[in-house]
Amino acid sequence: xxxxxxxxxxxxxxxDRWSSLREKLDFLSKNPDGRRAKTVHAEAAKxxxxxxxxxxxxxxxxxxxxxxxxxxxxxxxxxxxxxxVSRVNRALSTGAYxxxxxxxxxxxxxxxxxxxxxxxxxxxxxxxxxxxxxIVDDVNEHQERWLxxxxxxxxxxxxxxxxxPVIVPxxxxxxxxxxxxxxxQAIIVRPGLKLESDVELPILTRxxxxxxxxxxxxxxxxxxxxxxxxxxxxxxxxxxxxxxxxDRSVEDIAGLDLGICRRVFYNQEDFMELHLNILRGxxxxxxxxxxxxxxxxxxxxxxxxxxxPISRGKSITRSHWIQDMGTFYGPNIFLAExxxxxxxxxxLLEPHGTIKEAQELASRAFGSKxxxxxxxxxxxxxxxxxxxLVRPDDIxxxxxxxxxxxxxxxxxxxxxxxxLDSYPLNEYSMYGAVPLKEIKAQLLKLKAAxxxxxxxxxxxxxxxxxxxxxxxxxxxxxxxxxxxDLVFLWDEAWFAFARFGPTYRQRTGxxxxxxxxxxxxxxxxxxxxxxxxxxxxxxxxxxxxxxxLIPSPKARVRxxxxxxxxKTLTSLRQGSMIHVNxxxxxxxxxxxxxxxxxxxxxxxxxxxxxxxxxxxxxxVELEGFEFVQRQVxxxxxxxxAISTHPLLQxxxxxxxxxxxxxEEHRESGVTSYYDxxxxxxxxxxxxEKDEFVLDATRVTLAVGGTGWDxxxxxxxxxxxxxxxxxxxxSRNTVLFMTNIGTTRSSVAYLIEVLVEIAKELxxxxxxxxxxxxxxxxxxxxxxxxxxxPLPDFSYFHPAFCADPHTxxxxxxxxxxxxxxxxxxxxxxxxxDILLEIEKGREVVSASFIIPYPPGFPILVPGQVISRxxxxxxxxxxxxxxxxxxxxxxxxxxxxxxxxxxxxxxTNK
Ligand SMILES: Cc1ncc(COP(=O)(O)O)c(C=O)c1O
Numbered sequence: 001x002x003x004x005x006x007x008x009x010x011x012x013x014x015x016d017r018w019s020s021l022r023e024k025l026d027f028l029s030k031n032p033d034g035r036r037a038k039t040v041h042a043e044a045a046k047x048x049x050x051x052x053x054x055x056x057x058x059x060x061x062x063x064x065x066x067x068x069x070x071x072x073x074x075x076x077x078x079x080x081x082x083x084x085v086s087r088v089n090r091a092l093s094t095g096a097y098x099x100x101x102x103x104x105x106x107x108x109x110x111x112x113x114x115x116x117x118x119x120x121x122x123x124x125x126x127x128x129x130x131x132x133x134x135i136v137d138d139v140n141e142h143q144e145r146w147l148x149x150x151x152x153x154x155x156x157x158x159x160x161x162x163x164x165p166v167i168v169p170x171x172x173x174x175x176x177x178x179x180x181x182x183x184x185q186a187i188i189v190r191p192g193l194k195l196e197s198d199v200e201l202p203i204l205t206r207x208x209x210x211x212x213x214x215x216x217x218x219x220x221x222x223x224x225x226x227x228x229x230x231x232x233x234x235x236x237x238x239x240x241x242x243x244x245x246x247d248r249s250v251e252d253i254a255g256l257d258l259g260i261c262r263r264v265f266y267n268q269e270d271f272m273e274l275h276l277n278i279l280r281g282x283x284x285x286x287x288x289x290x291x292x293x294x295x296x297x298x299x300x301x302x303x304x305x306x307x308x309p310i311s312r313g314k315s316i317t318r319s320h321w322i323q324d325m326g327t328f329y330g331p332n333i334f335l336a337e338x339x340x341x342x343x344x345x346x347x348l349l350e351p352h353g354t355i356k357e358a359q360e361l362a363s364r365a366f367g368s369k370x371x372x373x374x375x376x377x378x379x380x381x382x383x384x385x386x387x388x389l390v391r392p393d394d395i396x397x398x399x400x401x402x403x404x405x406x407x408x409x410x411x412x413x414x415x416x417x418x419x420l421d422s423y424p425l426n427e428y429s430m431y432g433a434v435p436l437k438e439i440k441a442q443l444l445k446l447k448a449a450x451x452x453x454x455x456x457x458x459x460x461x462x463x464x465x466x467x468x469x470x471x472x473x474x475x476x477x478x479x480x481x482x483x484x485d486l487v488f489l490w491d492e493a494w495f496a497f498a499r500f501g502p503t504y505r506q507r508t509g510x511x512x513x514x515x516x517x518x519x520x521x522x523x524x525x526x527x528x529x530x531x532x533x534x535x536x537x538x539x540x541x542x543x544x545x546x547x548x549l550i551p552s553p554k555a556r557v558r559x560x561x562x563x564x565x566x567k568t569l570t571s572l573r574q575g576s577m578i579h580v581n582x583x584x585x586x587x588x589x590x591x592x593x594x595x596x597x598x599x600x601x602x603x604x605x606x607x608x609x610x611x612x613x614x615x616x617x618x619x620v621e622l623e624g625f626e627f628v629q630r631q632v633x634x635x636x637x638x639x640x641a642i643s644t645h646p647l648l649q650x651x652x653x654x655x656x657x658x659x660x661x662x663e664e665h666r667e668s669g670v671t672s673y674y675d676x677x678x679x680x681x682x683x684x685x686x687x688e689k690d691e692f693v694l695d696a697t698r699v700t701l702a703v704g705g706t707g708w709d710x711x712x713x714x715x716x717x718x719x720x721x722x723x724x725x726x727x728x729x730s731r732n733t734v735l736f737m738t739n740i741g742t743t744r745s746s747v748a749y750l751i752e753v754l755v756e757i758a759k760e761l762x763x764x765x766x767x768x769x770x771x772x773x774x775x776x777x778x779x780x781x782x783x784x785x786x787x788x789p790l791p792d793f794s795y796f797h798p799a800f801c802a803d804p805h806t807x808x809x810x811x812x813x814x815x816x817x818x819x820x821x822x823x824x825x826x827x828x829x830x831x832d833i834l835l836e837i838e839k840g841r842e843v844v845s846a847s848f849i850i851p852y853p854p855g856f857p858i859l860v861p862g863q864v865i866s867r868x869x870x871x872x873x874x875x876x877x878x879x880x881x882x883x884x885x886x887x888x889x890x891x892x893x894x895x896x897x898x899x900x901x902x903x904x905x906t907n908k
């Protein structure tokens with residue numbers, strides 16, 4: 001049996017225990033008196049013990065059936081038992097138990113039904129969705145049966161869903177249950193619940209630290225447990241519904257924070273009322289107003305007299321030449337195509353009906369105050385938010401290696417940009433993220449220069465392409481302490497899924513905004529603030545930089561997050577969302593936001609994308625938790641497999657938190673989420689504390705040891721030879737991204753491929769001549785050691801920068817100056833440019849220069865070109881540099897135009 005440390009999650013452990021048990025029982029039923037029978041019997045007994053602790057949290061097979069199996073084992077009825085266990089295994093892996101009752105004895109067998117799980121998706125979509133309801137009450141066996149019977153006897157044919165109850169006795173069991181059993185959608189908290197669980201299985205009890213930690217659980221020992229449970233679950237699984245049955249009076253309950261509680265029942269046993277509420281609660285998440293309207297629309301016979309020949313497939317069905325398009329896509333996509341102006345459905349630009357409702361549901365799901373859909377990606381969302389909030393000459397602090405849409409947003413808005421440098425990871429030729437100290441230092445500098453009132457926004461990428469995640473709440477707290485109405489734009493293009501993993505959620509913009517809003521209102525916060533103010537009365541900047549600053553209770557929480565739903569959740573390409581949690585949105589921003597939305601949104605938005613956003617939202621509210629959990633499991637098993645395989649270790653290295661985050665930003669000291677000796681680290685702790693953490697679902701693999709650079713490895717090896725697609729590389733790394741659709745078998749395939757590559761390399765080196773070997777070693781050294789240091793942002797030329805001390809620059813003027821050819825020159829990257837710099841000329845870029853990889857602008861218009869930047873560009877040896885023409889060189893401004901600009905500025 002594998003040790004507990006080998007399992008990242010209890011879900012994996014459970015699946016593995018069941019399949020081990022099946023193997024053991026199979027063996028025993030065939031070899032009851034064999035040589036190994038005794039050992040195997042003991043192993044099976046251990047598996048039963050271990051499963052007994054686990055199964056109490058799941059409705060299938062259920063504690064009664066489990067106890068029956070255990071009795072069969074004790075009485076040596078191995079034949080029947082092996083059969084039952086194999087049925088359980090099969091039903092668990094196919095999910096058949098969700099669709100029907102699974103008989104565990106041979107008499108109950110129904111051969112035909114056994115294959116229901118293999119039904120085509122059409123038929124499966126007609127089955128009633130299944131979920132589990134957790135009842136929390138400390139009851140005896142007899143009462144448990146009574147409760148279960150009462151619940152299941154409420155079922156009606158007309159119910160849209162079907163559920164099974166699971167009963168646990170205590171608050172702690174309930175917390176473990178909701179974090180372990182992803183089938184749970186609703187919780188009934190009854191007055192009899194106790195506080196503590198008697199389960200002592202670390203892989204289960206560690207869930208408790210997620211749900212508040214030992215301290216919080218100790219604090220509630222004397223409280224009314226029911227409401228406390230509802231409140232605690234709201235922190236970890238806010239999408240669930242709870243129903244509180246209480247024997248307290250209405251007055252006792254009123255005014256308590258009831259978290260996810262949808263309804264309180266005052267000590268009544270009205271099971272039908274409870275049943276209807278449970279179904280209604282799930283229905284509220286299942287509802288997809290726009291998708292439903294679109295389906296209905298597609299069924300209506302309409303005559304098309306608007307400009308859209310593809311609508312209802314007319315231009316295809318009548319065609320002689322494009323019939324294959326109709327066959328490939330099927331009819332529904334065309335039946336559902338219509339024009340917003342035709343009036344059949346709601347309009348994205350002025351939503352009043354089903355799109356508005358769908359956006360409101362998304363807002364609930366993602367924890368925002370307002371949510372807006374976008375059908376042209378986060379590139380557009382970013383520009384909308386920037387335009388809505390930033391006026392010309394406002395100062396914006398921007399992470400320099402952010403997505404190019406932000407840089408273009410700065411051009412459009414006419415902002416004064418302060419670029420912030422991320423910490424470099426020179427060894428891997430990639431950037432990390434911007435340290436909080438650097439952000440604070442820039443804000444303090446602006447404050448000292450008397451410009452704080454012009455500072456409008458801080459714009460950061462969370463998480464970065466490579467998976468570095470900020471401590472969002474802390475960044476906002478400390479920045480608000482310096483500038484109390486700062487607006488935050490968190491580019492969460494890669495982080496939409498994060499809301500649905502409890503560990504991840506704490507580091508999302510929306511969750512942090514909600515926490516902050518609550519925190520700022522508390523008397524404890526007010527006191528802490530006053531105390532710190534007193535202490536820091538005459539503090540200098542160095543002290544402020546070292547101190548964890550507390551914002552004023554009057555600070556305004558103004559947070560925006562943009563997410564590419566299509567990158568990490570279910571949505572058609574380009575489906576994105578803007579989430580708003582801005583206390584001043586209604587009063588100050590709504591109008592300008594509307595204008596910005598109009599500026600950038602197509603008047604012909606794609607309805608299919610909007611519908612997919614609506615359905616994607618349904619999915620995350622009902623199974624986001626499960627899918628994110630599985631994704632993390634898949635990524636973790638990939639990390640583990642690569643870092644423990646002896647052959648793979650020779651050529652590859654999975655980068656861990658310790659490789660990608662410098663020590664000073666990892667307060668927990670955790671360097672890796674997996675250690676071959678100690679097993680898994682509980683990531684919760686570092687996610688709570690550290691300045692930066694690593695999103696483990698993005699696996700960066702150093703491949704320099706193979707002698708291939710990242711780009712060659714990606715294109716020539718992974719893609720051309722094995723059909724594996726990835727999109728991000730650095731000089732010596734490739735990035736494997738998992739997503740909510742990644743399966744264990746796709747991970748297994750990747751490992752197989754890596755092993756094959758390593759074997760081939762081994763063989764090649766075995767047969768290599770001395771020269772060939774030396775050449776290989778040189779290539780590896782060149783890739784792994786001789787890396788050009790990543791350059792910092794240099795500075796804006798005085799023609800575009802008002803104040804070299806604070807450094808903010810204007811991108812818009814140089815961007816448009818470059819439209820006139822006469823203002824520009826080209827200088828050869830390998831010759832002229834260096835000579836000019838040697839002569840003392842400030843050579844200024846006239847365009848964005850974006851090498852891919854790493855994919856962020858190494859130069860922006862108006863920026864002075866430094867020797868470091870040139871050295872980096874020369875060493876990059878990438879074929880793709882956007883904005884650079886190898887035949888002409890770098891586009892730079894002439895000295896004349898720069899002098900003219902400076903004079904113009906001075907005269908102003
Ligand atoms: C950090 C970041 N923001 C925004 C975007 C743009 O998103 P979209 O492709 O949805 O337009 C990307 C795209 O890769 C990105 O990496």
